[in-house]
Amino acid sequence: MQLEYWFATPEGARLVRIPGARSVFFLRQSDQEAAKPLVVSNRQLELRPLPLTSFDGQPVTAVYSPSHKAARQLSDRLADRNIECLEADINPADRYLMERFISGSAEIHGDWTAQGLPASPCQIRAGSYQPEFRVLSLDIETAMHELSLFSIGVHSWGSGEEQRRVFMVGNECHQDEDWIEYFPDQRALLTRFLDWLAESDPDVIIGWNVVNFDLWYLQRVAEAEGIALKMGRLGSEVYWRSLDEDGERRAARLSGRVVLDGIELLRAAFYRFESFSLNHVAGEILGDSKLLHGSGRGEEIAELFVSDKPALARYNLKDCLLVSEIFQREGLLAFAIARSTMTGLNIDRLGASVAAFDNLYLPRLHRAGFVAPNAPAEPPDSPGGFVLDSQPGIYSHVLVLDFKSLYPSIIRSFHIDPLGLALGVNPAADPKQTVPGFRGGRFAREGHILPGLIERLWQLRDEAKASGNQALSQAIKIIMNSFYGVLGSPGCRFFDPRLASSITLRGHEILQQSRDYIERAGHRVIYGDTDSVFVWIHTASNAEQAAAAGKALEADLNQWWSERLTSEFGLVSALELEFETHFLRFLMPTVRGSDKGSKKRYAGIVEAGGELRTVFKGLENVRTDWTRLARQFQEELYERVFREQPYESYVKQTAQSLSAGECDDLLVYRKRLRRRLQDYQRNVPPHVQAARLYEERGLARPRRGDWVEYVITQAGAEPVLARQSPLDYQHYRDKQLAPVADGILSFLGTSFAALTDQQITLF
Template sequence: MEMLLLDADYMIINARPVLRLFGKSREGKTVCAFYENYLPYFYALNCDAKEITALPDVKECAVVRRKVIGAGEREMCKITLVTPAKTPELREQLRSKGADVFEADILFKYRFMADLNISGFDWLDVANGDHVATNSVRADVKLRAHDITRGKSEHADQLRYLAFDLECVADEGIPEARKDPIILISLVFSEPFKGRPSMVLGIRPGRGVDAFESEKEMLEEFINTINTYDPDILTGFNINNFDLPYILERMAKNGIKPVFGRCISKPVMVKKVGNRFKSAVPGRVFVDSYEIIKKDFSLQRYGLDFVAERLLKQKKDDVKKSEIAKLWKANDEGYARLVQYCLQDSVLALNLVLQLNLLEKYIALAKVSGTLLQDTIGSGETGRIENFLLREFNKEGFVLPSKGAKPDETGLIGGEVLEPLKGVHSSVAVLDFRSMYPSIIRSFNICPSTLTKDKENSIELPSGARFLRKEVQQGIVPRVLKELMEARQAVKAELKKTKDKQRVRQLNGKQWALKILANAFYGYFGYVNSRMFNLEIANAITSTGRKTILDTKKAVESIGYTVVYGDTDSVFVRIGGDDLNEIAAKAEAIVKHVGTTLPEGIELEFEKIFKRFLPLTKKRYVAWCFKRSADGWEESIESKGIETVRRDWCDLVGLTMSDIITILLKEADQKKAIDHFKKVTERLLRNEIPLQNLVITKTMTKPPKGYAGVQPHIELVKKIQARNPAEAPGIGDRIGYVIVKGTQLLSKRAEDPSYITEKGLQIDSSYYIENQLLPPLERIFAALGVSRNELLGNGKQMGLMDAISRKAETQVLEQAPLEQVTGLICQACSAYYAIPTLSGICRCGGQLLFSTTRGPARVAVVGKEPKPMAN
């Protein structure tokens, strides 16, 4: 029969390991295939085979010939054990006696999958499968697999999804699983369950709630629903770090065994790794859409409400964390709102996975790398590459080293980044090296298997490392890179012909997976924790890349063009002219010329045109970009290393930056950009900026007393608690605040926008200019040679207290108490200012004098220390 491989593990039966492969049949039935005739093994050098054979946990010790990287073919022991659990003990015992061990830390399931050349989400042909009578797993079909081979189909149809979300309530502060109960659990199904698209479990009766007498009964029904519906994919939003650990602890408190995977004897597990959790639901794939979205999408915020609105165009009726306890105790209408809120979280979590096709890329990556989907999503690229390389090196008779202590070597030198020429550049063609590092590896046969000291049969690279020529010995890594890159080109060619939407998604996922895997090899060899860390190889790759960039720059300049910037695998060439097609034609001619100077296998290609290009520093620029499309040219504003949106900025910063960048790039009007900045600051000083554009938002992640330092949003929470405890934000709420004028510390001057409006408080314009607008915009203008003083007028910005502190520079005609100062007035035109202008002078150029209750005068302000601003 055929089955789609979802998960794999093993169990011990009669002191022997039995592998279990969980999946789905073509007919949509759940399958568990048991594979018995496979035992764990590893290799060792410099050890006695007879002595090892006599050990009680060793099934067999055979003397075999295998290739060792850097040492050629050697005789060694292939040690087969009775059970995987005995491997670490024997490995360390042999090491202590001076043996070198190989592949002694490969997970048993991955050793098996590598030997059979199967991957997660492959279709498997399972031959001669007789029925297995067992209650140890949940599956429609349970069979003993005598032979397993990889099938050819790529479609993963008929998967069943379930999304869940929980709500819990605490008497005070953040809910803690050790003491605070779960009150609601929502479940949403990708296909109806007993005729229902969703359900909400709760411990209080209400409209749309399946109510239970106790939390224990509700949790038992949660388990029962999952096991009955039997989803392949269990998902939710931020469930890995919150919902699942919370549920498991509550189940432990209620004496419930958390068995809602497909293995009846194996509970669901959560393990804390660093600051996050790693979850395992046996036989199912556990997907946290929050974690995938954080990896795959660059957003200002990652709360579910913001994510859903940006990515799905679906709005969420949000409930503050501080409101949950109130709604839980509220009347039927209030409780119904909480129930709907809980349900909506599950609906949106499922929509994110299905409508955005979040898993398509990771399914393709699992199939290419040979890993299970769960590990592809939850682990880094090092594990994927090592699993892939294990197969490829084993095919050619090599054994890979076991991981040992971290090497002390450091000194990896990165790619070449050319110093950018200052100013705004027009008509710049961006020429990109196609897969530079993979191409270098292929062209120069760079591989651990070809690294040599042999001068006669090798190529020396700029770093001094030598690698055997291809005709002497083809490297394994160059070979597999060639296969990956050619496979990607074939997929892209098929993409151009395919009209079927589902097939397009699959092909897009596959070409992305092939690209990700191919591009990861350079970083892998330079990563100190990798199995095959080799600084000599990593530096050989980057040194060749640096030389290629510098040689390309010379070749471009030799035909009269200027390279205004270069970044690792691309060069930016100033061509001139206004016609995009003419610029592109000249760029293609440059590519052709440079191509004659490049090593075989390294290709330069024309990528796009920057109509205007403004570099700030290395790795940081903005550009007005044009790319070819089926309809001509598509334009966009492209930025690298420059944030136009940050979570600690108010909206005014992003809006102003976007406007100024557009003026500089599209209109090429530096004066207008400076004037625009000044107009924004003047509007700020006149309180003409909408208050919502000045709000800064931060999340309260713990109780106020848990914060060691003084932070604006926490100080505001304390104020709200004092004014109206019922309205105070709770743990997990986002706190929006605006900085107002006053003489207290900045953190004490954070205020709630509605309170500002109610009390008529004045905004601290100086704070927004100095701390919000200027830092990012000053960097942009500095690249144009515009100084801070020019931005601010004819001098530095002068706040009221700055002006007072400079009294010694002004002829003092009289003295006045601070409370008598009402503002400033122009000596020439009598214009009145509540606060100083940026330049410190009037718009007419006249000098500003302090205005007091006794009229305008040059004054020295004296008196008491200002009182703190009233709340």
């Protein structure tokens, strides 16, 4: 078996080949005799006892195979005989790198031909090289309904070079538009684009929904024209893999190149937008927009293709430039590189938290003398984050005290670790040399891995922040915070309810005891959520007094927890409480239709940079399934209340404007289809009702994952682009304005109805 890796080097891309690699998994030596009949039948397989043990303390034997496919087939056959195979799922290409601690960068030792190909087998080891990738931003324009490619726009940059070009079907010749190339048909266009791609030779291809739209469309055009879509290096074709049962979501692999989708990368970096459309994100980040952005954009594109191809080319290129600018402005490529450097995963493997954990943990586990267990077949549940009951009301001077990276801090402080658990619950373990957890868990004070790994990542993040490397700092933060999610995931090979519960239940305890300490100090905790407590400083008469109380609580609680862990457990505390936010005015609402306090929903006003700013969490203002009318109404109304400004006339005027038809463009609902249309049978929500009207009203049928925009009319839900009935203003009054208003007016002794009802109430 030969492993192949592509690396970006100062001299261009290099292909590294490692011959003679083998796939390996492990058996308990007690199972070796039972496994031998299946192993010895294949002379290419090798059994070799190793000085490693399983988590239950049994010595293991390695099974080596020259083929990963053969190794997986053997492990499946052994599993059928109830013989457990450990680490059989690890790909040899991943294992080769992780065991050598090669993550992102490497030193390569070998010889190459003039074409940059290996002249002999190469050796690689961990390195620290930071590449400058050649990047290609790609976007296509097509017909709305039939398979017809209009143009391909490209913007390439990196290594000091830049190109802007559009390949377009057409016979025009414009001397002043030399960046446009015209071709007689889509076959000639695609052929020329593939030749140009091979010549420009980018390392990274970026775009907006670039895999599931642009590349997949090009694949379909190539198949229709009998062309191989050779977008990888060395003339290799795109390799496709389906990500769902319907084949609507796909992954594309290009040998020697990486494809990064802007939407997925922003989500991986925890960006939040009302919409992830290119036009919306460009507006939020760049203050710029597409050249066409109306609801009839598809028709406009088709019209430009017929009447004004240079205008269509400018539109096509603009989309490429917007994607490039978003990547550059937000450092998205730097974030992807930093994440790869920290985890060892390829830069296009977004998400993949379990794989990232394996890459970091397994080589350290092996050096400690152990092999990893398999994920449990039927894992029991583990508790989640803890939420303190909230006290609804409107308050002045509410402070948020936040535990910095609480779960990673708990792991560090209490030595929580998969190997530490295996050692700690061993009957031979000395209880004095363990730290108690929850649900029977105990963790060894020595020999653990994860606490030290987190401590090292913590140090690296502090260094990244100090040097201004925001991309690396953010990548490390996401990786550290993902560790609990991984250990609490049934798909993780280390999942154990004692492990996950010892993190979450310790978090519950810390939150509850912190609340008790704060209230003993004379303050009131009105809410708490996972790693934060909301404290009402009811004695404060101004912002300075409230801030002083917050700083005092921060110092006192950190000292108290440090002393507590030392005296009770003999541990050094890594817990760190921060006085994070001061709300001058704060609303904790009730659950709608109840007097019970809400959870994960609040609003307040803070001072930032000398200006007042309203913050919303979990309320209608930040939820895309509410109309823009409701969100704008809530923002203005709450600001007036928080700033103690008159609000009654504003509520009345908004209700009147709605009824007068002056807010029609703000009444659109927007919701994503989570399933296929035909899968909605019993409960058919409004967005599905509207989606089922698309085709009969001349609109493209939406698919699973698409956004549906609709309005509520007197005939029910209808597509916003094909509405036929009058709008139901009473619906919007009752379901959008009234709930938003009453969420805060109820604390002021009034209501939406009381302010807007035109009738005289009789008593």
